[in-house]
Amino acid sequence: MFRRIRGVAFLLLLSSASAVAADLKIKDSRGTEVLVTNASIDYSSFMASDKETQGIRLLQGDGMVTVKWADIESLTFVRTDDSVRPPRIELEVVLRSGKKAPAALVRQGQMKLLGKTDLGDYSIDLQKVRTITPIR
Secondary structure, eight states: OHHHHHHHHHHHHHHHHHHHHEEEEETTTTTTTTEEEEEEEEEOSSOOOOEEEEEEEETTTTEEEEEEEGGEEEEEEEEEEESSOOOEEEEEEEESOOOOOEEOOOOOOHHHHHHTTEEEEEEGGGGGGGEEEEEO
16 A cells, blocks of 8 residues: 555656746747757766756856756856867856856757747757757
């Protein structure tokens, strides 16, 4: 009986985790704006699956932080810094509180933003994104 309850609780937890994926307005390098629902970022590599649905992984100085979509007002991709290896994509993060903070993209795995649009499944390399605005 306890095993069955634990199994049901696990399934409920899984379904609620996927239900809280964010809806994002994306502007790409061509200036096209797209509404992406149930967005996630795929950091997977050859050997392991690694998707983030709750936010985006960024470098803040030498440290890494996962900034939650719920805390972000907007992300603006500022420039690519080719003077470091691997090159960094520098961002300006505007939090819902109004505070602005510089950050950089974590260069890890595929780095694709995935989700759905009115036309179907959507996928874009993060380096081709210019702005991200979470939709509330």
